Amino acid sequence: DTGVSQDPRHKITKRGQNVTFRCDPISEHNRLYWYRQTLGQGPEFLTYFQNEAQLEKSRLLSDRFSAERPKGSFSTLEIQRTEQGDSAMYLCASSSRDISGNTIYFGEGSWLTVV
């Protein structure tokens, strides 16, 4: 098991362009989360999937953001018409509940710079 993997690790895009990030969770983890982290801040929750169902979305997730998790495996996070304020690190995390509870494991993140 290689942990949570994210691709690309870094992306520089021009304002107004669309970008897509991919996340491959730890195998057999049925829960998947997306967070956003800006410099000097802790991660902020964006959205949550249980299997293929998107069960919760933060108000931070504007209409320009969409996330999917087809077949309950990998997930994508797309940002349309990017703005400079979208520059941040986008973190994916996965977990699976066991008898000791829910522990969330993070990927290395995808850095987005909008110029």
Add this chain to the structure above:
Amino acid sequence: AQTVTQSQPEMSVQEAETVTLSCTYDTSESNYYLFWYKQPPSRQMILVIRQEAYKQQNATENRFSVNFQKAAKSFSLKISDSQLGDTAMYFCAFMPQGGSEKLVFGKGMKLTVNP
């Protein structure tokens, strides 16, 4: 809504010494978990230690231990025998039990271990 406060933005410690990182939180939930995560420079968020709120015994993981004061809503992390590899951002996080069980993070604290 839950909030997590890390009042010390930055600390430094000499190698082999002991350091304590403070964290307070606010919630009306009765069942929850608390976590400390470590984020080395340009690297992924790593789980350091976890505490279930229903457990009175403080969690320990090798050189890392917590002081959990439920009534005071305080959750501090003690690092013993500090090592250079402990240099990182440290984030305190809260997770309510049930539902999406998403993490709510503090702003983080930068710890530097000096040789």
